[in-house]
Amino acid sequence: MTIRRPSAARTARLLAATAVLGGLLAGTVAPALAAAPERTAPRAAPAEAPATVTVTGHGRASAAPDLAILSVGVEAARRTAKEAMAAQNAAAEALLAVLDKQGIAERDIRTDSLSLSPVYTQNTAGESKVTGYQAGQSFSVKVRQIDRAGQVIGAVNDSTGDSVRINGVVFDVADPSALRVKAREAAYRDAYDKAAQHARLSGHQLGRLVSLSEGESARPGPGAAPGIAHDEASVPMAPGEIEEQVTVSAVFELV
Numbered sequence: 001m002t003i004r005r006p007s008a009a010r011t012a013r014l015l016a017a018t019a020v021l022g023g024l025l026a027g028t029v030a031p032a033l034a035a036a037p038e039r040t041a042p043r044a045a046p047a048e049a050p051a052t053v054t055v056t057g058h059g060r061a062s063a064a065p066d067l068a069i070l071s072v073g074v075e076a077a078r079r080t081a082k083e084a085m086a087a088q089n090a091a092a093e094a095l096l097a098v099l100d101k102q103g104i105a106e107r108d109i110r111t112d113s114l115s116l117s118p119v120y121t122q123n124t125a126g127e128s129k130v131t132g133y134q135a136g137q138s139f140s141v142k143v144r145q146i147d148r149a150g151q152v153i154g155a156v157n158d159s160t161g162d163s164v165r166i167n168g169v170v171f172d173v174a175d176p177s178a179l180r181v182k183a184r185e186a187a188y189r190d191a192y193d194k195a196a197q198h199a200r201l202s203g204h205q206l207g208r209l210v211s212l213s214e215g216e217s218a219r220p221g222p223g224a225a226p227g228i229a230h231d232e233a234s235v236p237m238a239p240g241e242i243e244e245q246v247t248v249s250a251v252f253e254l255v
Contacts, residue, residue, distance in 0.1 A: 001139060006173075007222055009195045013094070026071065035079075040136045046240065047245070050103070050207065050253045050254065050255065051202075051204065051253070051254040052118060052210060052251050052252065052253055052254060053195050053198045053199065053202075053251070053252050053254055054249065054250070054251045055191045055194040055195045055198070055249075055250055055252070056191065056194075056247060056248070056249050056250075057187040057188055057189070057190035057191025057192070057194065057222075057247070057248045057249075057250065058186075058187055058190055058245070058246075058247055059182075059183040059184060059185065059186030059187030059188070059189070059190060059245070059246045059247075059248075060183055060243055060244065060246075061180075061183040061186060061243070061244050062179075062184035062188060062242065062243040062244070063173060063179050063241065063242055064142070064239065064241060064242070065146060065171035065172055065173055065239045065240070065241070065242045066146055066173055067142060067143070067144060067146060067169050067171065067172045067173060067174045068142070068143040068146050068149035068151065068169055068170075068171055068172075068237070068239070069140060069141070069142055069143075069169065069171075069172060070140070070141040070142075070143060070149065070153060070156075070166075070168075070169050071138065071139075071140060071141075071166075071167035071168045072086060072095065072138070072139050072141060072153075072164065072165065072166055072167065073113075073136060073137055073138035073139060073164070073165040073167060074091035074092050074094075074095055074137055074160065074163045074164055074165065075088070075091075075134060075135070075136040075163055075165060076088040076090075076091055076135050076136070076137065076163055077119060077132055077133070077134040077135075078134060078135075079130060079132050079133075080129075080137075081116060081133040082117065083133075083136040084132070084133040084134060085116060087135070087163070088135035088136060088137060091160060091161075091163040092137050093161050094159065094161075095139070095156060095160050095164065096161050098155055098156050098159045098160060099141060099152070099156070101155070102148070102151070102152045102155055103145075104141060104142075104143065104152070106214055108141060108142035108143075108144065109140075109141050109142075110139065110140045111137060111138070111139055112138045112139060112140050113136075113137065113138045114136075114137045115134075115137070116133060116134070116135045116136075117133065117134055118132070118133055118134075119131055119132040119133060134167050135205045136165075137171075138165070139169065145173070146171065146239055149169060149237050149239075150235040150236055150237040151161060151242055153166060153169070153235040154235050157235075158192075162191055169237070171239045171240065171242060172219075172242060173242050176219065176242075176244060179242070179244040180217055180244050180246065182244070183207065183217065183244040183245060183246040184214070184246045184248070186246075187214075187246045187247060187248045188212075188248055191248050191249075191250040192250070195250065195252040197213045197222070198254075199252075199254055202254065204254035204255060205254070205255050206252055206253075206254065206255075207252060207253030207254060207255040208252070208253050209250060209251070209252055210251040210252060210253055211250070211251045212249070212250045213248065213249045213250075214246065214247070214248050214249075215246075215247040215248070215249070217244060217245060217246045217247075218244075218245045219243065219244050219245070
């Protein structure tokens with residue numbers, strides 16, 4: 001029997017055909033493998049947010065005032081605007097001189113307003129006519145020796161004649177920061193106690209502080225009232241107490 005061996009040319013053609021077929025098979029399988037979706041790990045369930053309680057705390061602190069703020073002024077009415085302003089200027093200078101004699105420093109005297117306006121009069125026919133002018137000036141005066149506030153008012157009233165106007169007086173503290181600190185501490189304690197009570201009532205324990213905010217502080221102060229007499233001629237005064245109020249809003253966790 002005769003065995004024929006393939007020629008070299010035929011062997012080369014078979015190898016080339018095999019390589020081409022392998023490339024085609026590889027080209028069709030690779031995209032299929034690339035398109036296969038990736039497996040992802042399952043997502044963990046989100047942690048449950050802790051319960052919270054929101055409370056409002058109020059704090060107050062009071063102290064005796066150490067400052068009196070007087071509102072005084074002068075007015076003058078004359079036939080012309082120039083005459084009214086001149087009379088107002090003279091009255092204001094007299095007022096400032098009295099305050100200087102009472103030991104009030106220049107830094108404690110401030111002009112709050114200055115005005116000049118016509119004065120109208122109606123005639124028999126009902127028509128309005130300018131018959132004069134009125135000028136005025138008001139001052140804010142700080143009296144740092146509060147027990148002398150009545151004496152200063154009396155001196156102003158006695159020395160400046162009918163042109164003076166006493167508009168009012170309020171009492172205050174020169175430095176309210178210490179009073180505000182006490183009121184703030186009281187407000188926070190009030191908020192904390194309220195939150196702790198809510199925690200007990202709901203079967204929880206009070207956790208960490210989440211947020212804290214403070215509202216505007218208030219200081220309602222009394223005005224003047226009779227009550228304190230002085231040896232010298234003066235106006236009786238009753239300073240009372242100055243109260244600072246602070247409000248805070250707090251959020252606590254419940255655990």
